Amino acid sequence: MPPWEFERDGEVVKVDPAGPLLVSIGGASNLSVDAAIAGLGPTITLEGDANGAPHPDPAAYAKKFSGPYEHRNITGGIGHNLPQEAPQAFAQAVVDIAAG
Numbered sequence: 100m101p102p103w104e105f106e107r108d109g110e111v112v113k114v115d116p117a118g119p120l121l122v123s124i125g126g127a128s129n130l131s132v133d134a135a136i137a138g139l140g141p142t143i144t145l146e147g148d149a150n151g152a153p154h155p156d157p158a159a160y161a162k163k164f165s166g167p168y169e170h171r172n173i174t175g176g177i178g179h180n181l182p183q184e185a186p187q188a189f190a191q192a193v194v195d196i197a198a199g
Contacts, residue, residue, distance in 0.1 A: 138165035143192045146170070147177030147184065 102115045135142040142164050144157065157170035173181060173188045181189045 135164050135166065135168075141167040141169070141196055143168075143196055144170045145181050145189065145192055146172050147179055147181055148172060148174045149176045150179040152179065 102113050105112045105114070134140065146154070146157070157172075161168050161170065171188065171192060173185045175185070177185045177188075
């Protein structure tokens with residue numbers, strides 16, 4: 100991830116984040132989507148097979164990400180709360196992102 104630069108009252112502070120940017124929907128999701136689309140690191144999207152929400156095939160939006168991208172469909176009656184319903188699959192995605 101590239102360094103971040105902040106300016107306030109004429110003072111510039113630079114931060115060099117070490118590690119992945121991990122966010123959840125409702126958190127800094129716009130920032131994470133913008134970062135992923137800009138190719139600032141690998142992106143893994145996760146989807147439960149029983150979430151009940153209609154959405155396009157992952158191939159339809161994969162090309163929007165300029166960096167490494169992978170989609171994982173989590174099976175076994177998993178809804179939309181993957182950290183709670185499929186903690187091992189969710190944790191493995193976090194580990195895989197951290198490994199780069």
